[in-house]
């Protein structure tokens with residue numbers, strides 16, 4: 001299978017990542033429709049070719065159009081879900097209600113697992129649109145850099161190998177390189193889990209610890225990500241790839257990371273309510289920490305860093321105390 005330049009694509013989610021991915025797809029499709037929920041934003045995309053609230057420095061190509069209408073997906077050959085994870089179920093239901101053809105592939109590009117059910121985004125989409133072929137796309141890819149055409153790599157995963165290969169072509173440009181995989185669960189879990197460690201990295205900076213502490217947390221965070229990720233169905237090697245350690249590194253070290261910024265503010269003494277109100281963008285690690293903490297308890301996996309972030313976010317434990325206690329745990333070998 002392969003996508004043709006004469007075909008159209010639809011991106012649900014007109015935030016920063018949906019917009020950056022629309023720019024990638026615009027090089028391979030006739031028209032890319034960015035579906036948002038605000039008429040003013042659509043008018044701006046169609047009239048000024050900008051999406052200033054989310055990516056203020058970017059001019060969009062003319063073949064990206066804004067819309068609020070889910071039925072725009074009816075004439076698409078490819079659909080991307082790039083919504084906050086909390087909005088994915090409702091959006092998938094709304095899309096199913098349009099009666100879209102079951103042949104249209106759907107790619108989830110969101111990072112997180114559902115609060116309450118612990119479902120991955122591809123599982124939710126499959127539940128509501130069971131006939132459509134599904135894939136996931138993830139990696140160390142901040143929207144600000146991809147939309148500025150700065151070199152980035154990602155991975156697209158599907159159990160439909162021909163679909164993964166076709167998607168690899170349309171997720172590749174001169175500045176964006178995409179690899180393939182069939183480990184859908186591992187790719188999604190890496191993207192969800194790193195959100196929590198990015199908050200931890202921000203907290204560490206906020207409470208005034210140094211580079212050594214962040215490197216230690218990233219390394220032990222990778223061990224935690226791998227342990228829990230395997231228990232939840234991912235393959236070990238995926239966590240050493242772009243959607244695992246790659247994304248862990250970029251979000252733990254980049255000032256673009258919203259999760260990192262949440263942690264930094266918490267470590268500096270702001271409340272969660274204050275920082276989320278100020279951010280104005282989704283930081284998936286906040287709801288994710290709860291769903292991931294619950295998944296770890298359910299599977300009886302030891303996750304001290306995730307537990308510490310959970311205590312800061314949901315149990316009002318002072319950040320310095322929660323992170324500090326990681327050093328005083330029982331001593332153990334590095335590799336179990």
Ligand SMILES: NC(=O)C1=CN([C@@H]2O[C@H](COP(=O)(O)OP(=O)(O)OC[C@H]3O[C@@H](n4cnc5c(N)ncnc54)[C@H](OP(=O)(O)O)[C@@H]3O)[C@@H](O)[C@H]2O)C=CC1
Pocket residue numbers: 013014015016017018036037038054082083084085086087109110111112141142143144280281282284
């Ligand atoms: N930003 C990035 O660099 C990357 C983000 N991701 C992932 O992509 C997903 C989207 O993130 P991102 O684009 O950054 O988020 P943003 O905060 O930039 O944008 C969120 C978008 O979702 C819309 N939205 C918010 N709530 C709802 C809702 N309840 N129903 C429908 N639409 C809603 C917003 O609409 P409105 O403007 O009307 O509020 C906005 O268009 C997340 O899972 C994130 O982890 C993955 C890789 C990189």
Ligand SMILES: O=C(CO)COP(=O)(O)O
Pocket residue numbers: 111139140141142143195198247250251256257258259260282283284
């Ligand atoms: O996933 C991302 C980059 O790969 C975006 O991370 P944040 O949501 O922390 O900004």
